[in-house]
Amino acid sequence: MVISFWNTILVTIGLILVIMPDQEKSVFNFNKDHGPSLQDAVGLMLIVLGWCFILFKIIFKQKMVLKFIGQRNTVLLTAMIVGGSIFIIGGLKAEKDSILWIGTLFSVVGYSALLIPAFRRI
Numbered sequence: 001m002v003i004s005f006w007n008t009i010l011v012t013i014g015l016i017l018v019i020m021p022d023q024e025k026s027v028f029n030f031n032k033d034h035g036p037s038l039q040d041a042v043g044l045m046l047i048v049l050g051w052c053f054i055l056f057k058i059i060f061k062q063k064m065v066l067k068f069i070g071q072r073n074t075v076l077l078t079a080m081i082v083g084g085s086i087f088i089i090g091g092l093k094a095e096k097d098s099i100l101w102i103g104t105l106f107s108v109v110g111y112s113a114l115l116i117p118a119f120r121r122i
Contacts, residue, residue, distance in 0.1 A: 004119065007050050007053045007054070008050075010050045011046065011051075013043075014042075014043040014044065014045070014047035014049075016043070017039055017040065017042055017043025017046065018040050018043035018044060020039065022039045022040065024038055025037065027041050054111060054115055057115070057119065058111075058114050058115060061117070061118040064118065064120060065114055065117045065118050067117075068117035069114075073113075077110045077113050078114075080107075080109065080110035081106070081110035081111060084104065084105070084110060085103065085107060086103070087099055087100070087106060088100055088103035088107065089103075091103055
């Protein structure tokens with residue numbers, strides 16, 4: 001439970017850094033409209049670290065995930081996450097924010113549904 005608390009703090013700090021307005025130049029660009037500044041890059045790194053923890057937790061507890069939501073639903077949620085990731089990459093490449101947000105929504109819903117049984121205690 002302590003690790004989950006610190007993971008939540010890590011991701012929250014990352015989100016705050018990304019959301020905060022900045023006037024810095026982009027460190028690198030995904031396309032002409034999207035590219036993180038140094039502040040955003042640090043925030044993204046914190047979010048990615050938190051995401052890795054979630055991913056490892058889901059993989060480590062895969063038997064519990066399968067037990068609580070079943071193999072079919074696990075496969076559907078995994079497909080939802082992969083599809084969401086494809087939409088995110090496509091939205092960045094095509095410079096379409098609507099596609100980017102649809103991909104983000106799919107991924108968040110998929111990860112959230114897998115995360116709940118992964119953090120359950122028997």
